[in-house]
Amino acid sequence: MKLTELRNTLKMSQKETALFLGIPLRTYKRYETNNDYQKTYKYTLMCNTLSARLETQMSSEPLFCHKPYNIVVAGCGYVGLSLACILSKKNNVKMTDINEAKIALINDNKSPFYDPIIAKYLQNGQKIVAELSDSISYQKADFIVIATPTNFDVESNCFDTSSIENVIKLTRLVNKTATIVIKSTIPLGYTELIKKKNADDKIIFSPEFLREGNALFDNLNPARIIVGCDEKTRTEAKIFSLLLKEAADKANVPVLLMKNEEAEAVKLFSNAYLAMRVAYFNELDSYAEANDFRSQNIIKGIALDPRIGNFYNNPSFGYGGYCLPKDTIQLARSFLNIPNSNLIKAIVRSNATRKQFVTNQIIKKALDVTHKKKDEIIIGVYLITMKSNSDNYRSSSTIDIVNMLNKQGIKTIIFDPHYQEGEQDFSSFVTKCDFYIANRYDEKLKKLKNVLYSRDLFNRD
Numbered sequence: 001m002k003l004t005e006l007r008n009t010l011k012m013s014q015k016e017t018a019l020f021l022g023i024p025l026r027t028y029k030r031y032e033t034n035n036d037y038q039k040t041y042k043y044t045l046m047c048n049t050l051s052a053r054l055e056t057q058m059s060s061e062p063l064f065c066h067k068p069y070n071i072v073v074a075g076c077g078y079v080g081l082s083l084a085c086i087l088s089k090k091n092n093v094k095m096t097d098i099n100e101a102k103i104a105l106i107n108d109n110k111s112p113f114y115d116p117i118i119a120k121y122l123q124n125g126q127k128i129v130a131e132l133s134d135s136i137s138y139q140k141a142d143f144i145v146i147a148t149p150t151n152f153d154v155e156s157n158c159f160d161t162s163s164i165e166n167v168i169k170l171t172r173l174v175n176k177t178a179t180i181v182i183k184s185t186i187p188l189g190y191t192e193l194i195k196k197k198n199a200d201d202k203i204i205f206s207p208e209f210l211r212e213g214n215a216l217f218d219n220l221n222p223a224r225i226i227v228g229c230d231e232k233t234r235t236e237a238k239i240f241s242l243l244l245k246e247a248a249d250k251a252n253v254p255v256l257l258m259k260n261e262e263a264e265a266v267k268l269f270s271n272a273y274l275a276m277r278v279a280y281f282n283e284l285d286s287y288a289e290a291n292d293f294r295s296q297n298i299i300k301g302i303a304l305d306p307r308i309g310n311f312y313n314n315p316s317f318g319y320g321g322y323c324l325p326k327d328t329i330q331l332a333r334s335f336l337n338i339p340n341s342n343l344i345k346a347i348v349r350s351n352a353t354r355k356q357f358v359t360n361q362i363i364k365k366a367l368d369v370t371h372k373k374k375d376e377i378i379i380g381v382y383l384i385t386m387k388s389n390s391d392n393y394r395s396s397s398t399i400d401i402v403n404m405l406n407k408q409g410i411k412t413i414i415f416d417p418h419y420q421e422g423e424q425d426f427s428s429f430v431t432k433c434d435f436y437i438a439n440r441y442d443e444k445l446k447k448l449k450n451v452l453y454s455r456d457l458f459n460r461d
Helices: 003-009 014-021 025-033 041-060 078-087 100-107 116-123 162-174 190-198 215-220 231-247 260-290 295-303 324-334 343-370 397-407 426-432 443-451
Strands: 070-074 092-097 129-132 143-146 179-182 203-205 225-228 255-258 378-382 411-415 435-437
Touching (some): 003 025, 003 041, 014 025, 014 041, 025 041, 070 078, 078 092, 078 116, 078 143, 078 231, 116 215, 143 162, 162 179, 162 190, 179 231, 190 203, 203 225, 203 231, 203 260, 215 231, 225 231, 225 260, 231 255, 255 260, 260 324, 260 343, 324 343, 343 435, 343 443, 378 397, 397 411, 435 443
Parallel strands (some): 070 092, 070 143, 092 129, 143 179, 378 411, 378 435
16 A cells, blocks of 8 residues: 555544654655655655554454445355354355255254354354355345365366356356455465456455364454455455454454465465474374384473474374365465475475375284284274364375275274264274274273274373
C-alpha cells in the first residue's frame, strides 16, 4: 500500500500521521505528493511503520457487530464442516458437496467422520443444511469458502486443484460479487494464478491449521488467523478474519493479513516444520535402537532445553495422514529451482528411510522371537489409522509398513474397527498371529509385550 492508502485505512489525518511518524506536517505532505520523495528509503520505512500499526490495530481491535452474512462452505470434510459449525453461530451457512452420503448425514445432524466435538455440536441442535453442489447453491452467497480436497497427484507431481476450479466455475455462473475464500491446501502461487486465469480479483486464501479428530476444537481455539489478500480485497479479507475471530471461544487471537503467496507459504512451511520435527525424533530413535540406547532418556534430556520443549517428540513409524506427506512433497517440488536448498527435500527422504528401517527391525525382531522362516510368520497389525483418535488411514505410515512386509513375503492381519477388510474382533485377532506391531501403544496390548514391536516410548513401562 502507498502512504496515502495506509493513512486512510487507519483513519488518520495528515497531521496525526505526521505527529505519529515524528516529522513536520509540511515535510509529510511532500511524501504523499512528490514522486522523488516516494523513491527514497525513508518513504519505504514510513510505509512499513504504518503497516505495522495497522496489523497491530487489527489484531487487538474489538469484535464488530455485523449483519448475518450468507456463507456457502464447499466441501463437507474436516475443514469444511468445522468451519460451518463456527460460522453458523451468527451467519446463514449452508454446505455443498458431491458426496450424497455425507450430505445425508449432516442433514440428519450427524458427523460423516470421527470428531467428538463436531458430533456433540450437531447433536445439540446446531442445524446446518447441506446439499449437492450446483451453481444455484452459490447464487446468494456473500462469501464462498472452498474446503474441497486437493490430493497430491503423483503423475503431475502437484496438488490436484480441479475441485477448487469446479467450485469457482459454478459460482461465477450465477454470482459475480461473492468473495471466494480458498481454505484447501494449494501450491505456492496458486491463488494469484487462478485469479489471472479467471480474470477474477475477488479470490483470497486463508490457510487452516487443524488436527483430524480435533478440527472443531482447533477452529474454536485457533493459535492464529491468517488471510491472504491484495489491496483490492483487503476489506473482504479483514471481514472474513473477524468472522473467524468472533466465532472463536479463545480471546485475543492474533490476526495477520498478508499477500496470498505469503499465506500459502505459511501453510506449507508450517506443515513442513512439523514433519521435520517428527522426522528428527524418528531419526534419533533409529540411531538409539541401532545402538541399543534408550530413546526416552535421550529425548527427555533434549526436551529440557526450553528452546526445544517436551512436545511433538514421540517416535513413530513415520509421519503420515492427509496433510504432512503431501504438503512436504509439494513444498519440496517448489524448491527444485532453488540452488543449495536441501532441508525440505531431506525431510521427505528421511520419512521414507524411517519406514524402511522400521520394516527391517520388525522382520529382525519377529524372526528372533518366533524362530520361524519369513514366509511362515503372521504379523498382527494393531490399528492402521494415521494417529490416535482418528478414523482416517489415508497415507498412514503403518499401511506403508504393511505393504513393505507383504513384499518380503510376510503375511499380515490388520485389526482396526474402522477398516472393514480387517479383523474386527480383538480376541480372535490375538489368536491368529505370531508377532504384533503398533504405531501407537494401547493398554490392551500389555499381555503381548514380549511379541510386540512399537516405538511409542512414552505410553509404555
